[in-house]
Amino acid sequence: MSQVKLQESIVTSSRPAAAGQSAANASKKARQSRKGFYASGLYASRATSGVSSRKSGEEKGVWSKYPRLPNDQGGEDTPKPLLEDDKKVSYDTKETMESPLTEADLEADVDIEISETDTIWLLDIKPKLVNPETDGDLAELIKQRNEAYKALLADKVGNDKYVAREMNTLEATKMTKPCQTDEIGRSEFGNTASGWDMFDSFQAQLEKEKADRFEKKTDEELAKEAEQQQGDDPLEDNRRPLEPTSKSPAFVGRQSTTPSVLDSEFGTVRESVAMTAEEQAQLDAILTSPKLKQTLFIIERAVVQNNSQNLLATYRHLPIIELDKTGDSEAEASQALLVRQKSGASLSPHLAYLWRYSCPAVKGQAVTCMVWNKQNKDILAVSYGKHEYEPEMKNGLVCCWSVKNIQQPERVFRTKSGVTALSWSTQFSYLLAAGLFDGHVLIFDVRTGSQEPVFDSYLSPGRHFGPVRQLEWVRKEAGKHEETQEVLVSASSDGRVIQWSIRKGFEFKELMKLKRVTTVLPGPSQKQKQQKADALISRQASGSSMAFNPNDKNVYLVGTEDGNLHKCSCSYNEQYLESYFGHSSPVYSVKWSPFLTDVFISCAADWTINLWQADRTRPVTTMGSSTKSINSLSWSPKSSCIFACVNDGQLEVWNMAHSTLDPIITEPTDEDTGRYTHVLFSDNSDSLLVGDAQGNVQVFKLENMPSAPKNQAEALDRVIQLALKTELNASQTA
Amino acid sequence: AEVEETFKRILAHKGVVGVIIVNFDGIPIRSSFADSSLTVQYCALIQQLAHKSRSAIRDLDPGNDLTFLRIRSKKNEIMVAPDKDYLLVVVQEPCDQP
Numbered sequence: 131m132s133q134v135k136l137q138e139s140i141v142t143s144s145r146p147a148a149a150g151q152s153a154a155n156a157s158k159k160a161r162q163s164r165k166g167f168y169a170s171g172l173y174a175s176r177a178t179s180g181v182s183s184r185k186s187g188e189e190k191g192v193w194s195k196y197p198r199l200p201n202d203q204g205g206e207d208t209p210k211p212l213l214e215d216d217k218k219v220s221y222d223t224k225e226t227m228e229s230p231l232t233e234a235d236l237e238a239d240v241d242i243e244i245s246e247t248d249t250i251w252l253l254d255i256k257p258k259l260v261n262p263e264t265d266g267d268l269a270e271l272i273k274q275r276n277e278a279y280k281a282l283l284a285d286k287v288g289n290d291k292y293v294a295r296e297m298n299t300l301e302a303t304k305m306t307k308p309c310q311t312d313e314i315g316r317s318e319f320g321n322t323a324s325g326w327d328m329f330d331s332f333q334a335q336l337e338k339e340k341a342d343r344f345e346k347k348t349d350e351e352l353a354k355e356a357e358q359q360q361g362d363d364p365l366e367d368n369r370r371p372l373e374p375t376s377k378s379p380a381f382v383g384r385q386s387t388t389p390s391v392l393d394s395e396f397g398t399v400r401e402s403v404a405m406t407a408e409e410q411a412q413l414d415a416i417l418t419s420p421k422l423k424q425t426l427f428i429i430e431r432a433v434v435q436n437n438s439q440n441l442l443a444t445y446r447h448l449p450i451i452e453l454d455k456t457g458d459s460e461a462e463a464s465q466a467l468l469v470r471q472k473s474g475a476s477l478s479p480h481l482a483y484l485w486r487y488s489c490p491a492v493k494g495q496a497v498t499c500m501v502w503n504k505q506n507k508d509i510l511a512v513s514y515g516k517h518e519y520e521p522e523m524k525n526g527l528v529c530c531w532s533v534k535n536i537q538q539p540e541r542v543f544r545t546k547s548g549v550t551a552l553s554w555s556t557q558f559s560y561l562l563a564a565g566l567f568d569g570h571v572l573i574f575d576v577r578t579g580s581q582e583p584v585f586d587s588y589l590s591p592g593r594h595f596g597p598v599r600q601l602e603w604v605r606k607e608a609g610k611h612e613e614t615q616e617v618l619v620s621a622s623s624d625g626r627v628i629q630w631s632i633r634k635g636f637e638f639k640e641l642m643k644l645k646r647v648t649t650v651l652p653g654p655s656q657k658q659k660q661q662k663a664d665a666l667i668s669r670q671a672s673g674s675s676m677a678f679n680p681n682d683k684n685v686y687l688v689g690t691e692d693g694n695l696h697k698c699s700c701s702y703n704e705q706y707l708e709s710y711f712g713h714s715s716p717v718y719s720v721k722w723s724p725f726l727t728d729v730f731i732s733c734a735a736d737w738t739i740n741l742w743q744a745d746r747t748r749p750v751t752t753m754g755s756s757t758k759s760i761n762s763l764s765w766s767p768k769s770s771c772i773f774a775c776v777n778d779g780q781l782e783v784w785n786m787a788h789s790t791l792d793p794i795i796t797e798p799t800d801e802d803t804g805r806y807t808h809v810l811f812s813d814n815s816d817s818l819l820v821g822d823a824q825g826n827v828q829v830f831k832l833e834n835m836p837s838a839p840k841n842q843a844e845a846l847d848r849v850i851q852l853a854l855k856t857e858l859n860a861s862q863t864a
Numbered sequence: 865a866e867v868e869e870t871f872k873r874i875l876a877h878k879g880v881v882g883v884i885i886v887n888f889d890g891i892p893i894r895s896s897f898a899d900s901s902l903t904v905q906y907c908a909l910i911q912q913l914a915h916k917s918r919s920a921i922r923d924l925d926p927g928n929d930l931t932f933l934r935i936r937s938k939k940n941e942i943m944v945a946p947d948k949d950y951l952l953v954v955v956q957e958p959c960d961q962p
Contacts, residue, residue: 324919329926413893416885416950417867425945425952426870428932432943433877433956538873 431535438536441484444831445533445815479783481797481818481830487512487531488826489539495527497821499552500810505559507814508533509540512827515548515567524548528564530576531827541579545572553601557616565598571620571630585636592638596623600676604683619678621688625670627698642703644671644690674716681727689717689732697744712740712749719762725770725842729850733775735759741786743850751853753790755782762808770842771849772835774818776806781820785836786849797830874954881940881955886911888949910953914946 262269286292416422435442440450487510495514503509510533515526526548530541543564551565560577561584570593572583587593600621618630619641627642671690678686684700685707693713696706715735723729728744737757740749754760756777763775771787782793797820804823811818816832839845874883875896885894886907895903918930933944945952 324923326919326922326926329922413887416887416893419949421947422885422950422952423867423870425947426867426874429943429945429952429954430870430874430877432932432934433874433880433954436941436956437878437959537877 427540430538431532434535434537438485441536442533444482445484445817445829447815479785479794479832479834479836481781481783481795482833484817484829484831485536486826486828487529487536487539489529489537491539491542492527492529492825495524495548495825496804496823497807497825497827498548498550500808500819500821500827501552501554502810502813503559504554504556507812510819510827511552511554511562512821513549513552513564514825515550526566528552528562528574530562541576543574543581543583546570551598551601551620553603553618555603555616555618556605557603563601563603563618565594565601565620565622567597569594569596569598569622569624571598571601571618573618573632573636585632587630587636587638590636590638592628592640594620594622594624594626594628596625596672598622599674602676602678602686604678606683619676619686621673621676623672623674623691625672627673627676627686627688629700640703641700642688642698644673644688644696646671646690646692675718675720675732677720677722677730679722679727680724687720687722687730689713689720689734691716693717693734693736695720695732695742708744708747710742710747710749712742712752713738715759718760721763721765721773723770723846724765724767726846729846731763731765731773733760733763737777739763739775739784741850741853750850751786751790751857753784753786755791755793755796756780761806764809764811766811767813768816769836769838770846771839774809774811776809776820778805781806781809781818781830783818783832787839787845788836790849790853795832877956879957879959881957883955884953886951886953888951893950906953906955910942910944911951914944914951918946 260269260272443450492512492514496516497512498515499513501511503511510531511528512531513526513528516524524547526545528541528543528545528549529539531539545564545566546568547570548567549564550567553563555561555563560575562574562576564572564574564583566572571585571587573585575584598620602619603616604619605616615631615633618632619627620630621627625644626640627644629639629641631637631639671692671694673688674691675689676686685697686700687695687697689695693711693715695710695713695717697708697710699707713732713734713736717732717734720730720732723731729742729750730744731739731741733739737759738752738754739760741751741753742749756779758777758779760775760777763773766772766774769785772783772785774781774783776782779798781795781797783795784790784793788794804826806820806822808821809818810821812829816835818830818832819827820830821827871883871894874880882895882897884892884897884903884906886892890907890911892903892907897903897906913935914930914933917933921928921930930946933946935942935944940955940957943954943956
């Protein structure tokens with residue numbers, strides 16, 4: 131091992147030339163010896179060549195690197211580094227390599243030899259040798275001195291003269307040496323986790339735990355769930371709080387970078403870059419998802435409501451807001467409404483036309499029945515078909531309209547033949563029963579909107595053979611072991627009243643067979659009398675209307691095509707409880723009063739409306755104003771003395787407290803609306819709906835109506851008493 | 865098909881200026897605007913606004929979520945129905961006739 135003595139390399143400033151030479155010699159020697167050696171530190175195998183190419187410190191002019199300290203003698207006093215440059219380990223491997231590293235080199239095995247470093251001599255004072263023969267005096271002197279020194283050393287121990295004392299060495303002058311490393315790469319990352327981010331991730335975790343806890347699940351189901359979760363994952367990126375994706379809430383609104391070319395007025399967006407199959411599938415998934423349908427549905431409602439803001443406000447008894455209009459068109463209807471609202475025009479009750487429910491699908495079909503949903507008073511079911519027989523049977527329709535969308539029906543159900551009766555269930559507010567002209571009874575579930583009825587009576591042996599004229603859902607008091615269930619009762623022209631129950635399948639039970647009863651003159655009512663003079667076609671009467679008593683669910687009224695009304699009970703299926711004679715033609719509609727429990731009203735094709743009391747077989751009073759058959763009538767839900775009826779030519783609103791001779795409002799029909807076929811009051815608004823033979827349902831608002839009497843029952847009672855008195859008087863005087 | 869039908873119906877309503885369906889990336893899938901730059905502008909701005917309002921609603925109560933957003937301005941009304949994977953935007957001008 132070569133020992134390069136430091137003192138050799140320390141060159142005194144006074145003799146640079148000689149020193150340089152000796153240093154050069156030394157370094158040459160060192161170089162030669164070093165070729166086979168690895169110096170201190172670790173060198174890659176390639177580095178040896180680098181070492182050999184190294185020059186010595188002086189030749190390179192190494193001193194220029196350090197701050198120079200020239201002393202006053204003109205020489206250099208710059209402090210030398212501890213290690214020569216040759217010895218230093220270079221961390222900058224680029225300098226040591228002659229050729230750049232290739233991939234292969236990185237893979238190649240590297241031999242590393244670790245060897246002992248060179249010894250660094252810090253102080254080396256050579257002993258001076260004196261020959262006693264040549265320099266005898268000097269030798270004597272030195273011997274004496276050596277002896278004296280020995281004695282001194284011996285004396286030193288324990289001698290008071292000598293005290294151990296510490297000394298501080300002078301502090302060496304320090305010099306800062308700057309060095310530079312490669313720049314440390316820095317990158318900043320930040321993300322915000324909002325409160326709901328955390329909430330979402332916790333929810334997801336909880337659900338996952340719940341799912342894992344279910345042991346009953348098979349592996350298949352678990353795998354399906356995992357798939358679903360994975361499928362959700364790209365969309366769930368929004369919610370993960372710690373993922374630094376561009377979809378996280380902190381990085382929102384990233385602009386689309388691909389330019390897109392749009393198609394025609396209503397077209398797909400064609401990307402200039404062709405979309406991958408995956409992206410296309412994703413798009414399709416969005417476009418066909420049921421959620422999009424639902425959203426479009428709601429938006430359509432919003433759009434229509436925007437347009438018909440004023441009309442709806444009137445319907446709901448809200449004040450009409452006058453908007454600043456930038457367009458020119460102003461609807462006459464809303465303008466008229468505004469004017470009326472402001473001026474409070476005429477004082478007499480009248481109707482204001484609001485809107486009409488009409489769509490191309492129902493054009494040309496007559497409205498046969500209209501019913502409000504029992505739970506949601508904004509939903510109206512309208513049935514379309516024919517009342518009379520026609521040689522070519524058209525298909526029938528049932529549409530569910532809503533106040534919220536006056537342009538488009540929200541549900542449309544098509545049936546094989548015209549629909550003649552409708553009723554909403556109370557227990558299940560989404561079940562709609564429809565009675566058809568061919569005698570069938572269908573029950574639809576409007577939640578799904580599917581065209582298939584939930585129940586139908588096609589296969590039932592008890593189905594009707596004639597058009598179903600009236601349907602009603604009745605809540606039955608149950609036996610001890612049954613819960614109150616709702617049954618559907620249908621009355622039809624074939625003379626039977628049938629009760630259908632939906633608990634198990636579609637069961638039927640015949641409630642009543644309508645038998646013909648001859649019209650009896652005033653006197654004790656008789657039952658089941660055959661008149662020999664008449665040749666009867668059938669002993670059965672055909673029912674044309676029905677109404678259940680709202681207070682007593684066992685009792686119901688049936689109107690027949692003979693003109694007779696019968697009170698029946700569910701408990702008896704052979705006999706009538708009571709018969710009412712007053713009409714001479716088919717009774718189209720019979721309705722109990724919502725305020726007085728034993729008063730009902732009926733209308734018939736004989737141009738009259740009769741008011742009855744349950745215990746009188748003759749009508750209390752008869753009303754009529756035109757020579758047309760009256761097709762339908764409806765009690766006002768707000769006022770006990772007001773009802774509306776429609777005949778072929780006009781709509782009439784009667785107020786019995788005011789007059790039983792004339793209606794208070796008449797609204798004639800025009801050519802394009804055709805004859806009116808059905809009328810219905812609205813429960814939650816002062817409005818009236820009228821259906822006509824062309825398929826339109828018009829909505830009118832009642833204005834300036836007399837306010838409802840404080841005691842409704844009493845008011846109606848008074849009317850009845852008055853009517854009876856006048857009748858008595860009339861009969862007495864006659 | 866039903867989606868297409870409803871789409872066309874909405875466009876046919878009075879006052880409707882345009883309808884856009886945007887996916888969650890901000891790329892318009894369907895648009896009825898002839899001007900593509902307008903579509904892209906609407907997409908970007910409305911999406912930001914919808915995200916912001918959804919943030920606000922959920923910060924107030926994490927159990928809540930935004931279902932519908934309506935912006936009424938002097939000249940028209942923008943209705944936004946946000947969803948997890950898409951955004952439906954309808955622009956309508958006011959007019960009284962239904």
